Amino acid sequence: MNAMLVGADRLGNIPGVLEEFGIHIAAHVTGRDRSHQRRASDLPTGIEMVILFTDFLGHNVMLRFREAASRAGVELVCCRRSVCALKQALDKREASRCRQCESPACDRRSRA
Structure with a gap:
């Protein structure tokens, strides 16, 4: 995923x-x-996810990229710029995606 x-x-x-x-x-x-x-331009082509490090951004920059992600229909992850915060946000994302999955053979289900 890009x-x-x-x-x-x-x-x-x-x-x-x-x-x-x-x-x-x-x-x-x-x-x-x-x-x-x-x-207020669009995201580069091929982007499937936008990750915002909120403790290093102003409100206008956050708003601009949130809107761009929404327009492009890509996933948005917001967290602080730390390894722990990023892992928590991505784990939470995986868990919510796994709950939506009904397949018992899903490889993500075993990690959640």
């Missing part, structure tokens, strides 16, 4: 955590550029 990360200047160990969940970083935007606050 994800766009929004927020944080440095990612640290976050790419490793995302790889554990099968998520590839297709784009990373720090959110500091003024154009990120005002522009």
Whole structure:
């Protein structure tokens, strides 16, 4: 799955955590550029998930990318920029997806 990360200047160990969940970083935007606050353009092509690091973003940047994700119909994950917070958010996402799954042979069901 291709994800766009929004927020944080440095990612640290976050790419490793995302790889554990099968998520590839297709784009990373720090959110500091003024154009990120005002522009209401679409997400890059091929993005399937937007991850917002809320403790490194202003409200206008968050609003802009939330709306862009909604327009594109992609999944949105919001969390603080820490490995623990990201794992919790992704585990919660997996658990909610697994509850919707009715297949007893689902490989996600065994991880939940």
